[in-house]
Amino acid sequence: MTQIFNKRSQIIKRKLLRRNTSLPENILWQALRNRKASGQKFKRQFSIGRYVVDFYCPELQLVLEIDGSYHAEKSTKDYDSEKHRFVESLGLSCLHFKNKDVEKNINSVIDKINSFSLSLRRRGRA
Numbered sequence: 001m002t003q004i005f006n007k008r009s010q011i012i013k014r015k016l017l018r019r020n021t022s023l024p025e026n027i028l029w030q031a032l033r034n035r036k037a038s039g040q041k042f043k044r045q046f047s048i049g050r051y052v053v054d055f056y057c058p059e060l061q062l063v064l065e066i067d068g069s070y071h072a073e074k075s076t077k078d079y080d081s082e083k084h085r086f087v088e089s090l091g092l093s094c095l096h097f098k099n100k101d102v103e104k105n106i107n108s109v110i111d112k113i114n115s116f117s118l119s120l121r122r123r124g125r126a
Contacts, residue, residue: 004090010047017045017052024066024102025054028109032064037110038117048090051083060120063087063094064113066102093120 006014021029025044032042032055046056048063055064067080087094095116097109 004049006047010050010052014045014047014052021045022066022068022099024068024097024099027106028055028064028066028097028102031106031110032113038114040117048092049086051086053083053087053094057117060117061092062117062120063092065094065096066099067096068099 021044029044031037032044035041038057038060040057040059040062042055042057042064044055046053048056053063054066056062057064065080084094093116095113097112102109
């Protein structure tokens with residue numbers, strides 16, 4: 001069976017991404033780590049297939065992506081759409097947040113994650 005999650009072949013890429021996280025990713029990571037948000041464990045820079053997602057919660061099967069201004073470019077939009085479709089094809093849910101939302105109102109972002117997490121749990125996903 002082909003490994004889909006955290007492929008060994010992407011370990012260097014994941015480590016590099018962890019060492020070079022953006023400010024919004026750091027802000028969100030501090031709010032998520034150690035089960036601070038929704039009581040669930042999140043992993044950062046987690047690979048799924050050929051993609052690396054910003055954050056992943058295995059219990060909820062939930063992906064969180066932080067989108068900077070470069071995500072508005074055509075080539076990046078196409079890549080993001082392809083990535084989003086792939087993630088959802090595996091039965092995973094995906095939430096996207098803009099950099100500025102994380103930087104300016106982290107509490108609102110966490111509230112949205114907690115609300116989504118609660119709805120997943122009610123549907124038996126966690």
